[in-house]
Amino acid sequence: MISLLKNNLILSPFFLAVLAFVLRIAGILNPQVYILKDSDGYLYSLIHNFFTHPIGQSILCTILIIFQAIWINKIVIEHRLIESANYLPAFLYIIFMSLVPDFLGLHPFIVANTFFVLAVGEIASTYKKAKVSGTVFNIGLLVSLSSLIYFPFAIFYFFASLALMVIRSYNILERIQLFIGFLTPYYTIAMILFWRGELNSFFSDYVWANVYFPRGLFSLDKFYVITLSIALLIVVFSLFSYGAMIRKKGIQIEKITDILYWIFIFSFFGIFFCKELSVYHYLLLAFPASIVLANNIYLIKNLAIAEILGLSLVLGVFAVHFILI
Numbered sequence: 001m002i003s004l005l006k007n008n009l010i011l012s013p014f015f016l017a018v019l020a021f022v023l024r025i026a027g028i029l030n031p032q033v034y035i036l037k038d039s040d041g042y043l044y045s046l047i048h049n050f051f052t053h054p055i056g057q058s059i060l061c062t063i064l065i066i067f068q069a070i071w072i073n074k075i076v077i078e079h080r081l082i083e084s085a086n087y088l089p090a091f092l093y094i095i096f097m098s099l100v101p102d103f104l105g106l107h108p109f110i111v112a113n114t115f116f117v118l119a120v121g122e123i124a125s126t127y128k129k130a131k132v133s134g135t136v137f138n139i140g141l142l143v144s145l146s147s148l149i150y151f152p153f154a155i156f157y158f159f160a161s162l163a164l165m166v167i168r169s170y171n172i173l174e175r176i177q178l179f180i181g182f183l184t185p186y187y188t189i190a191m192i193l194f195w196r197g198e199l200n201s202f203f204s205d206y207v208w209a210n211v212y213f214p215r216g217l218f219s220l221d222k223f224y225v226i227t228l229s230i231a232l233l234i235v236v237f238s239l240f241s242y243g244a245m246i247r248k249k250g251i252q253i254e255k256i257t258d259i260l261y262w263i264f265i266f267s268f269f270g271i272f273f274c275k276e277l278s279v280y281h282y283l284l285l286a287f288p289a290s291i292v293l294a295n296n297i298y299l300i301k302n303l304a305i306a307e308i309l310g311l312s313l314v315l316g317v318f319a320v321h322f323i324l325i
Contacts, residue, residue: 002306033105097286098317136178151207
């Protein structure tokens with residue numbers, strides 16, 4: 001399995017798609033129906049009401065995760081974040097996104113994260129480019145769409161501004177372009193809701209209601225405790241892996257690696273933008289963690305150990321599902 005992901009760039013995407021559906025088969029056979037809340041985004045409500053069939057939602061969720069995994073891997077290969085081209089980051093991302101049964105439903109985070117990974121790819125692409133006005137606008141637009149679906153992504157507007165400063169020198173014009181891009185979807189939806197007489201409820205039920213010290217932050221629910229414990233272990237391990245990520249690599253790779261680590265930090269601040277915290281919030285760590293841990297697996301010289309580790313991760317997902325379902 002690991003050797004396939006390392007060496008066969010043609011078959012790996014197909015293998016990953018099959019793996020995603022296998023790991024998430026419980027969510028397709030016994031789909032979880034997400035119940036809309038008042039604090040959910042206007043855009044997500046439209047998507048949820050369009051895909052009303054539970055099985056359709058589960059299949060859409062799996063397809064989105066496959067797309068996100070492939071796109072994250074594209075960023076890794078394009079910017080050489082790992083020494084040679086492989087699909088280990090996509091493999092680990094799918095593992096993280098399928099880890100516990102609660103992750104099998106079409107939660108707003110899953111949809112919103114699609115726009116976020118696109119935004120990070122756009123940020124990385126601005127390195128040493130002279131004309132990036134359209135790209136910077138798109139970054140703001142993508143982060144804004146993410147926040148309109150899952151509000152904690154609003155904090156990543158500040159992440160995008162910081163990431164651009166890490167990748168490029170500070171430019172006030174680019175910050176204005178980023179802000180206009182971020183503002184555009186909010187302005188558009190505000191105009192639509194104003195015409196329908198629902199503007200006040202949008203701000204009160206979605207924006208201001210989510211700027212909140214979240215409920216469930218210290219929940220003792222077993223799903224929550226297991227997920228939080230795994231998330232903390234991932235963060236600690238990733239911090240200790242920073243040196244391995246940038247060792248003997250160029251300035252560009254080091255800068256893009258830095259912005260991946262900033263995602264860990266902003267993920268924490270995101271908890272104050274979510275009224276009812278769920279285990280899904282910790283999937284914000286899946287993007288950077290999948291790349292960091294993939295680099296560590298790639299550095300394992302003994303192929304047998306790497307294969308055993310990869311198989312253990314897959315079996316571990318099934319074991320967690322068996323224990324928690």
